[in-house]
């Protein structure tokens with residue numbers, strides 16, 4: 001028994017799967033499917049339902065992080081959930097990690113990282129636009145209900161950023177990430193992972209050169225395509241449209257040495 005309480009988030013979900021994320025307060029909540037009284041949600045269990053005054057059935061679920069990310073204020077491009085999942089897994093995020101990220105954008109990646117850290121470790125987010133830093137902070141505080149104690153937002157340019165840390169992980173979601181590799185390579189421990197997301201393959205190649213020149217090895221790049229299917233009693237087929245491209249994910253490992261040899265020499269030794 002874990003009934004809904006006043007003040008918490010609920011995803012009102014129609015029978016067709018359309019969702020409205022609301023915080024449970026008092027009074028009516030209306031959509032084109034009709035009105036429900038929010039106080040009627042209090043005391044109900046997840047999966048229970050209410051009928052609107054127009055007779056539409058609304059199921060009551062706690063929002064997932066994906067639900068929240070798509071409902072929050074976004075003034076920047078965000079990292080999509082399919083890529084967030086891969087970043088958290090292939091980035092090997094674990095409780096206790098020290099993570100440096102830039103920029104914070106709308107806070108989608110920060111939310112995924114903070115959730116994976118589970119209240120432990122440390123996330124430092126460097127953002128050069130104060131208005132984005134503020135908006136992301138608001139999104140994060142709304143989600144957790146208070147500012148997470150293990151999160152610091154630093155206003156500034158990652159290219160000039162210095163802090164006395166040896167991060168376990170660095171995440172870059174920047175238009176020109178190659179410009180900061182020289183400086184951030186000093187802020188990550190040997191064996192640490194640097195993960196970068198870029199939409200264009202030209203950016204990926206510039207990153208590859210810069211990473212290699214600054215002590216990173218094992219550089220891999222991939223992209224993920226997620227194709228949803230329409231499945232019911234009569235049909236089982238891919239839906240007509242999909243988000244075909246988001247970005248390329250590049251992952252590299254920091255080593256103690258610099259690869260100063262020309263690429264051909266390294267290839268010959270393999």
Ligand SMILES: C[S@@+](CC[C@H](N)C(=O)[O-])C[C@H]1O[C@@H](n2cnc3c(N)ncnc32)[C@H](O)[C@@H]1O
Pocket residue numbers: 076077078079102103104105106107108109110126127128129132156157158159173174175
């Ligand atoms: C695409 S958004 C990041 C989105 C974020 N990962 C998310 O999932 O919500 C890129 C952000 O990088 C910031 N940015 C760009 N160049 C920067 C720099 N040199 N230093 C710090 N932040 C920078 C931008 O202001 C913007 O907020």
